[in-house]
Amino acid sequence: MSIPLSFGRISLYLLLGLFCIYYLLPLYVMVANSLKPLDEITSGGMMALPSDWTLAPWRSAWSEAQVGVEATGLRPYFTNSLVMVVPAVMITTLMGALNGYVLTKWRFRGDTLIFGLILFGCFIPFQIVLIPMARTLGLLGLSGTVPGLVFVHVIYGISFSTLYFRNYYAAFPTELVRAAEIDGAGFFTIFRRILLPNSGPIAVVCVIWLFTNIWNDFLFGASFSDFDSQPMTVALNNLVQSSTGVKEYNVHFAGAIMAALPTLFVYVVAGRFFVRGLMTGSVKG
Amino acid sequence: MARSASSARAALRNLLPRLVLSPSVALIAIFVYGFIAFTSYLSFSDSRMLPSYGWVGLSNYEKLFSLRTWDIALNNLAVFGILYIAICCVLGLMLAILLDQRIRAEGFIRTIYLYPMALSFIVTGVAWKWFLDPGIGLEAVMHDWGWTSFKFDWIKNRDMAIYTVVIAAVWQTSGFVMATFLAGLRGIDAEMLRAAEVDGASTFALYRRIVIPQLRPAFLSAFVVLAHMAIKSYDLVVALTNGGPGTATEVPATFMYSYTFTRNQMGIGAASAEIMLLTIAAVIVPYLWSELREKR
Known part of the structure; x- marks a missing residue:
């Protein structure tokens, strides 16, 4: 019409x-x-x-450009962000998928409560964990390192990935799982052969959400990294706030676009999934 | 023998799912709930530069609420939070309704409205920081274009700087609110709308009486997400104004960081984090409770 x-x-x-x-x-x-x-x-x-x-x-x-002590430009920090974001996203997604599988297909008494307790992790202001986390990373020998940041992002990403997969698997027919069980398939076989092949869309949503969030994170990066392990967002902020010398606005803008490009690229290529991730993040069920 | 082996296997099969879930549960138990408990304890302790365990009762909270900076931070959060949520909701609703009029290229326009959501708040902060800077940004451009009396120096103005945070934050998230409302609009029963149209209701009345009341769930989830983002907002303030000029745009998140890590007042920092958690919990817990109960 x-x-x-x-x-x-x-x-x-x-x-x-x-x-x-x-x-x-x-x-x-x-x-x-x-x-x-x-x-x-x-x-x-x-x-x-x-x-x-x-x-x-x-x-x-x-x-x-002078970002840290040496005039290295943003390149090393871009690499830091990549090295941080890739393993963090992979580990968190896999754990979320397994959690979602257990919470919907192998239900047990009290599982809703456990899910609720996990879910609350999506909403805490991270300021509440900064002090003990700084101590813990020190005890683990991970403070000021990229693996330390991966560790932090995995922990606080689990709540989100669990939410995504749990809601998605809830709509997946449980009869298929029970039928496979009767045929003798075990816990992991069912997950690998039946659930995983059907998880494409939610895996994309989850990966995009985690990628965007972890790439864009500033608070953890600023709190737990050293000069040589800073992620891109922290380095960009240092570049822009640095008070020495002439303010090179054009360089700041170029750096800002560099920090934005990976997530913008993901958004343009897979915008549909991005929007779905946002919606699931806000509308439960 | 065979029987006990099979019963052992059955026991394992029963246990396995819980075993798989347990690492996540343990991580959340320690790093969310354990850490909340630890920070709560610190907020009652005499911690300064490092955690210390001497009990000082409520004195950190008393100090906190007597600090002018904390007072400013709370005020800013209230001003910022209310304006941010209200403007995002109004703008988001308006854009969603406009986009719901069978628009050509709707997908394209939606993509443009929503892309800021993919950016880091640091990027948004940098872009707006220089765009609003009177020396080179909007004001300088207007002067260059001949409107020499034009003045827009909010970002350098103690009384107005917090509103620039609202401007940048609304730019970043209003598209998301639009998408939430648009999804809500698409879920409304078309038959009902047609019936009302046949009855001669004007478009305006249609939206006011029928459509908007049905968007309640969308409003609720937008509110929860926005309130939560407002309380946590840290990056944007750091990148845009760094809490300044002076302490004019200090918010609880920046306050917590500076008191804990640069001013060596960890006890007070922990107390401020505690207040942030309680504020968010006051919004989130009832929401989660109702959402999860309905699903039983």
Whole structure:
């Protein structure tokens, strides 16, 4: 059914377009200003397209800018984030899948209570665990290391991955599981052969959610990392807040885009799953 | 012999699921509940730079609530939280209703409205920090364009800086609220709407009387998520204003961090974390309780 264009429809589209500009404006500012020399920004030209296009700010942000003690650019911190996020996401997803499987297909007395107690972990303000966690990482010899950050992210990611898989497996027919059991299949065989092959969509949702959250984390990174194990978000903040020398806004914007690119890429490629993850995160059941 | 082997296997089969669940339960028990207990204890202790276990009763809480910075932080949280939640809900609802009018390219527009949610708050903070900076951002641009009397220096203004945090935070999350409401709108019975339309209800009345009341669950979940994000918000403030100018945009999360790790007042830091937890729990626990009870 096509709707004739009336005055109302036109203003509706205009309004929607206006909001598109509102949401895109900061992105435009970041991209445009990361491609111009510094003096074009400081002379009041923030909204203009570059007149003298340059990739120098990107080069500087990536490999030259002074972030920590040495002028390494953001590259080593980008690597830190990658090395942190990949194992953390994999371990957390697998644990969530197993938990969800137990909580829906092998139910036992008190399992709802246990699920509720696990779920509460999604909501705690992490400030409440910072002090004891700093001590614990020290005792484990993990303070200031990337594996230490992986450890922290796994622990506080389990609640989310368990929630996702539990809700997804709850809708999976339990009769199939019972039938396989009667045929002699064991706990892990059923999981591997029946549940896992059917877990594609929720695994994608879970991986995207965890990836975005862990990549974007700042609090844990700022609390538990050393100069050489800082994740990207912390390094970016250091770059921007550093008070020495001239403020190189164009370099800051280039760095900000670098920190945003991995999650933006995931969002553009798999936006549908991203939205579903957000919704499950808020609407239980 | 065969019988005991098979009964052992049956016992294992019964135990195995719980065994698989137990590492997660143990981790949550220690690192969520154990740590909450530990921090609670510290909030009653004389901890300074390092945890210490001398009992001092409520004195950390008394000190906390007599501190001007904490007072500012609580006020800021109230101003920020109320505006953030209200504006996000109004804007999100409006965008969802606009997008629900059989819009061409709806998917594309939705993608644009929602992408900020994929960004780190640090990235958002950096972008808005410089965009709102009077020296190079909006104000400078307006001056450059000839509107020389234009003034927008909220981010440098003690009284207004907290509102810039609201601006950036709304930009980041309003798209998410839009998506929540849009999902709610799509779940409304189309027959009912058609019937009301036949009865001659105007579009406005239709939304006010029938549609919006049915969005209650969407409102509730948006509220819970937003309230929770507001109380936890730390990264955005750090990147945007770093609590400044002065202490003008201090919030409980930044207060906790600086008192614990840079000012060596761990007892007071723990007490502030405790207050944050209690505030969030006051929102979340009733919500979880009702959600899980219905599912029985």
